[in-house]
Amino acid sequence: MNRLCKSLKVLNFAIVTITAGLAAGVSMIAMAADPATPAKPDLARGQAIAAQVCAACHAADGNSAGGAYPKLAGQHADYLVKQLKDFKPQPGGKPPVRNNAIMAGFASALSDQDMINVAAWFASQTPKPGFAHDAKTVPLGQKIWRGGIADKGVPACAACHGPTGQGIPIQYPRLSGQWSEYLVTQLTAFQQGTRNNNEPMHTISHRLSDDEIKAVADYAAGLH
Template sequence: MNRLGKCLKVFESAIASGLIASLFMMAGQASAADQGAPAKPDVARGQVIAAQVCAACHAADGNSTGGAYPKLAGQHADYLVKQLKDFKPQPGGKPAARANPIMAGFAAALSDQDMINVAAWFASQTPKPGYARDAKTVPFGQSIWRGGIADKGVPACAACHGPTGQGIPIQYPRLSGQWSEYIVAQLNAFQQGTRNNNDPMRTIAHRLSDDEIKAVADYAAGLH
């Protein structure tokens, strides 16, 4: 069974056993005195959610084992919270900004506090380094990352994601060490309209060729 099938099986099993509902009800409970106060992350509860729900695809510490699922270890907590919210349908009956049936199911079971907790857990974990796989395209990918493509109106990736791929919380994720396959998939999703939660990235992705996407994704995977 492939990893997608395993994740679906985990989700179906969790639904059938009532695990998700009971787990997230526990994680989201707050005293009346805390209501209305600024939400603070509970990393311990986030670890429970990660271990029992997220681990099948992302690993318990957020270092997923393959490019079908992103590494979440060391990712900005605010960015992770935003992405989880974007998997849910938007107000007014609008579709989710990110179309993903598996993540939609998990996100639907999460309260805002659950999202904060699990995001804090993954953000606190140490990401395992990645590497570029194609030495021939590294100079090309590097030129796009550092300088963009002027004649196509593509800005330098480093302008938002940083010279070493550390990103900017909420808007732009950490990409250093991320699986190149996952980066390629997300740029393709921006092109195809299945991911609509960042207008600048939608515009940039439409201006990139397949070869440019692969080169800059492979370069980002090797950043540290």
């Protein structure tokens, strides 16, 4: 009887193990076949999207010609994907998290995989260096970047974007060499509440004067 019980237990364990293995295999096959599961970035496809969709404003290599449009070359891919998703209308008929009529149209035409591909392409490109243009405001911009403004509750920009403006993927973009005009526009949009996809930046920019915004934006443009 004991031998029979042991045999049944072994058989039962084997059946459970085989069943679990089959279930896991089926699950893995389903995941591999699921078109919604993003694949690895396809740089060739990303380059094609950049040339066809993005080049008119951002240039094919992401080094835009002027401050009306940001430089995307060398920007963190995860951050670019997040921004593209924020430009799209949200589930349930909700409006985009980041309001921009032009970008909403472009982003809505891209699949999640398209976003991954084009973001990876721009991230792989070499950004052209930028420059600070107003020597008089560099000391103020440097002070804000490195140490913030304690009496206003403004933290150092370097705490999130890095000492040289390289940023941290997803949360904090690379600002090194970015057009100062573009940075001023975005800080002002955060300040006025017309850009709402980052609450900390809304709070921080609201505490900055217009002159402080211009100074720190110009300083960031010259970081290397």
